[in-house]
Amino acid sequence: MKKTKDENTEEQILEAAKNIFQSKGMDGARMQEIADKAGINKAMLHYYYRSKQLLFEAVFNNAFLLLAPQLNTVLNDDSSIEEKIKNFTTNYISFILKHPYLPNFVIQELNRNPEFILKMKENKEFPNLEKFKKQVNEEIKKGIIKPIAAEQLFINIMALNIFPFVAKPLIKAFINADDETYLQLMENRKTEVSNFIINSIKH
Amino acid sequence: MKKTKDENTEEQILEAAKNIFQSKGMDGARMQEIADKAGINKAMLHYYYRSKQLLFEAVFNNAFLLLAPQLNTVLNDDSSIEEKIKNFTTNYISFILKHPYLPNFVIQELNRNPEFILKMKENKEFPNLEKFKKQVNEEIKKGIIKPIAAEQLFINIMALNIFPFVAKPLIKAFINADDETYLQLMENRKTEVSNFIINSIKH
DNA sequence: AATTTTGTTAACCAAATGGTTAAACCATAT
């Protein structure tokens, strides 16, 4: 059971590394802890990934590539702004409830190492605002929504959706909520947030 | 010049520690680096603060105590909801532009160690939502603002104000902005954000 | 002026940490 050529050792490592890196960050993570969680010898980490840095990058890229398509929903599909916001909000919040460490991990590590995002930008799937901008300006011209800079609207959408997860401990403390209450609050936000945004911009 | 009883050595350490901790976090910070930045011997850090943990807590408490009063503006003064939102938004964004590392530092370290906030909660000045809730519900009853849960409104205000700073590298990348453009965007948000919120809730 | 207290430094220490190595293991092709 042990010495079989385990095709999935590499994946077990990645899964363990994901767990440790996402909850403790690059600096807080320990190679030994990752090995323990994966149930293998520490040398294997280096055998498959060479170094802590490279293992980390593998985890980070995976995380980022999971988030990017979510954003593209808001940017590149063909429905109206109102539809987009509704869809994105419910989808994104559901998505994050399944991957609670993701946004904080990505944001934290990008702040630690801002040049990192340059590599991401080269990716074909990297979110691009052009279409969204055009659409916002059109709907403004048509009188469907009130004037607003597309960039600011985009930031607002991101903020309202992502922040409550990034700042979870802070929010729990201010609201005086236990985990269940917090979760309920996030559930409610699936409609709350889109209503809030649409109320603000709809004519 | 060297062996004078420098009354401010302790503060030099705290200032250096603030810089290093806020940009690298607890795990990424090195005692030697803090000593170097303070221009003193590493042993002094321990002489004045005993351990890395205690030095970190001194920095963290200072940071938190700087942020709390900002929030109390929105919660405990006597102006209308609309006034409060306007004041808070301009004040808070100005404040953060002067202390750019603050929000991310606090959020990051609270996520790393959520029990930490329990100590904060004991503090008399810890933000309390009660008054704000009452006021929101009154203005709803009077028909000044549309129905909304006070907690959700509070989260929205926080999100719209804080998130753009926490996620700076992400936003710069999506918007394709250099530092100057980013700064301009944040300046604009001083009015943008309050308009956005008020548009959404005002009857 | 002598002595005690406080501040400061260089040198040191033990533990932790990322990484390496040499040997063992094992499935498979020969």
Next chain:
DNA sequence: ATATGGTTTAACCATTTGGTTAACAAAATT
């Protein structure tokens, strides 16, 4: 069965890191 080549392990290594110590210098106290 045996050689082969990827896989795995235990032991090891060099460096980093938080923390300590002993000696010394400058004030403060007597």
